[in-house]
Every structure is written in C-alpha cells, then in structure tokens.
Amino acid sequence: MKILITGSEGAVGRCITPYLAKEHSVIATVYKEEFLNKYNNENIKELILDVESLENCINTIKDVDAVIHLAGIPYPDSSFDDVLNKNMIATYNILEACHINKIKRVIYPSSAYAVEGYPIDKQVETTDNVRPKNFYGVSKCFGEAICSYYGYELGLEIIALRIAAFNKVEIANKKLSVRDLSAYLSKRDLCHLIDRCLVSKMDKPFYILNAISDNTYKRLSLENTKSIIGYKPVDNAFVECDIDLKQ
Numbered sequence: 001m002k003i004l005i006t007g008s009e010g011a012v013g014r015c016i017t018p019y020l021a022k023e024h025s026v027i028a029t030v031y032k033e034e035f036l037n038k039y040n041n042e043n044i045k046e047l048i049l050d051v052e053s054l055e056n057c058i059n060t061i062k063d064v065d066a067v068i069h070l071a072g073i074p075y076p077d078s079s080f081d082d083v084l085n086k087n088m089i090a091t092y093n094i095l096e097a098c099h100i101n102k103i104k105r106v107i108y109p110s111s112a113y114a115v116e117g118y119p120i121d122k123q124v125e126t127t128d129n130v131r132p133k134n135f136y137g138v139s140k141c142f143g144e145a146i147c148s149y150y151g152y153e154l155g156l157e158i159i160a161l162r163i164a165a166f167n168k169v170e171i172a173n174k175k176l177s178v179r180d181l182s183a184y185l186s187k188r189d190l191c192h193l194i195d196r197c198l199v200s201k202m203d204k205p206f207y208i209l210n211a212i213s214d215n216t217y218k219r220l221s222l223e224n225t226k227s228i229i230g231y232k233p234v235d236n237a238f239v240e241c242d243i244d245l246k247q
C-alpha cells in the first residue's frame with residue numbers, strides 16, 4: 001500500500017512511520033523543514049505539509065491508498081484558539097483533500113479526552129455519548145463528527161481511534177496515575193492496531209474504536225476493537241512487561 005502520514009515527526013508518527021515502511025511505501029509529511037531527512041529508508045519519502053493550509057493539503061494528499069492524520073495539538077490543557085486551527089480546521093482540510101483526491105481510507109487519531117468527563121470508575125464504550133472535559137476533547141468530538149460526515153455522506157472509509165495514554169515513559173518508574181495505567185497503549189500494540197485499521201474490510205464507512213493495551217482495568221472498552229477489526233493487544237500496563245520504553 002501507499003500511505004501518507006501527517007505530523008509524522010511527532011510521538012505517534014515516529015513510532016509508526018518506520019514500522020509501516022517495512023511493508024508499505026510511506027510518504028512521511030512534516031510541519032517544517034527542520035523535521036526533514038530523519039530517515040534513510042527507500043520506502044519513506046519525506047515532504048513538508050502544513051495541514052492548516054487547505055491548498056497545500058489538496059496539492060500533497062494524492063495518489064495514496066490511505067492517510068493517517070497525526071498532525072495537530074495533543075495537549076489536554078489547550079485553549080479553544082489552539083485547537084481551532086490545528087485540530088478542527090486542519091482536520092476539515094485533510095478530509096476535504098481526501099474527498100477531492102478520492103483517497104479510500106483515513107485513520108484519524110481521536111482521543112480518550114472525547115469522553116474524559118465520565119468518572120474514572122466507568123469503563124467507557126464507544127456507544128456512550130461524548131463527554132469532553134476540556135477544549136482538546138471538544139476538538140476530538142468535532143473530529144469524530146466530521147469524520148462521520150465524510151464517511152457516511154461523502155464516501156470515505158474512516159476509522160477514528162480513541163488513543164489515550166500512548167507509550168507513557170513514566171510506567172518504568174511506576175509513576176503513572178490510575179487513569180494513565182488504565183488508558184495505556186504500548187508501541188507494539190499501536191503498530192498492530194494501525195495495521196488492522198489499514199487492512200480490515202469495513203462494513204460501515206465510519207467506526208469509532210478504542211485504542212488501549214490489554215490493561216487489567218480498562219478505561220475504555222476493547223470489545224468492538226477486538227471483534228470489528230481483529231485487534232489482539234499483548235501488553236498490559238498493570239503487570240511487569242517487556243516494553244522497551246527507550247525506543
């Protein structure tokens with residue numbers, strides 16, 4: 001497959017870009033020139049793409065099978081102004097470019113923050129109403145809604161993954177909060193999950209799926225992720241595990 005990644009220089013992008021390049025041809029787009037030339041890999045082509053420009057998105061996002069849209073702001077304490085351009089308008093730009101250029105599938109990283117307002121002792125299902133706790137979470141609810149629109153009404157195939165505490169390094173020192181332990185997602189579980197999102201046949205044009213490891217207590221239910229796309233997580237933040245946190 002040919003896959004384009006936005007914000008590939010970020011934490012999630014640095015994990016999945018080299019992984020996907022083992023089997024696929026990857027266009028790793030970055031925000032600025034200083035992030036270019038990080039890979040010496042014939043399966044990875046590096047380009048600049050500012051996702052806040054619709055014109056740039058339309059000109060760059062073409063001739064690929066799938067787009068993984070990671071560019072944006074991942075901070076729960078962001079202001080409305082922060083997320084308006086970088087998360088909300090940028091997500092519109094990506095989906096509009098994908099629609100115009102007939103891209104088949106999009107993977108959108110939503111967040112547990114779309115439902116973080118629920119008490120910590122509730123395990124949240126993807127069928128529960130959204131309940132954001134901050135403007136970052138609001139921007140992810142917007143992202144899920146606009147993905148649903150482009151999926152059901154405009155023909156794209158889109159999976160919104162509610163990623164939570166991805167690869168938190170504090171696990172090594174046992175400093176993670178109960179929330180972060182129960183929402184933990186390891187690198188290898190993320191890579192496997194992205195694989196499943198790319199290859200699984202979709203019987204609806206839009207899914208919201210939870211994205212955590214097989215933690216003993218799960219903040220987010222994994223039933224749908226397992227049954228719909230065959231996700232088989234192997235890590236568990238509550239037990240001693242062999243995750244190499246320095247990678």
Ligand SMILES: NC(=O)c1ccc[n+]([C@@H]2O[C@H](COP(=O)([O-])OP(=O)(O)OC[C@H]3O[C@@H](n4cnc5c(N)ncnc54)[C@H](O)[C@@H]3O)[C@@H](O)[C@H]2O)c1
Pocket residue numbers: 006007008009010011012013030031049050051052069070071072073074075086109110111112162163164165166167
């Ligand atoms: N890391 C997590 O635990 C986590 C959890 C849930 C969801 N997510 C989501 O996954 C995505 C990636 O998260 P991350 O942790 O890799 O974040 P990150 O901040 O490490 O990476 C995001 C990248 O986007 C780039 N960027 C910012 N503005 C841009 C623009 N205008 N054009 C192009 N690129 C731009 C930044 O340079 C940055 O490297 C985000 O949407 C985040 O909300 C992450």
Ligand SMILES: O=C(O)[C@H]1O[C@@H](O)[C@H](O)[C@@H](O)[C@@H]1O
Pocket residue numbers: 074075076110111112113163164165166180183
């Ligand atoms: O989007 C998210 O869920 C995550 O965003 C990251 O930036 C936070 O550090 C992490 O705690 C969140 O779980």
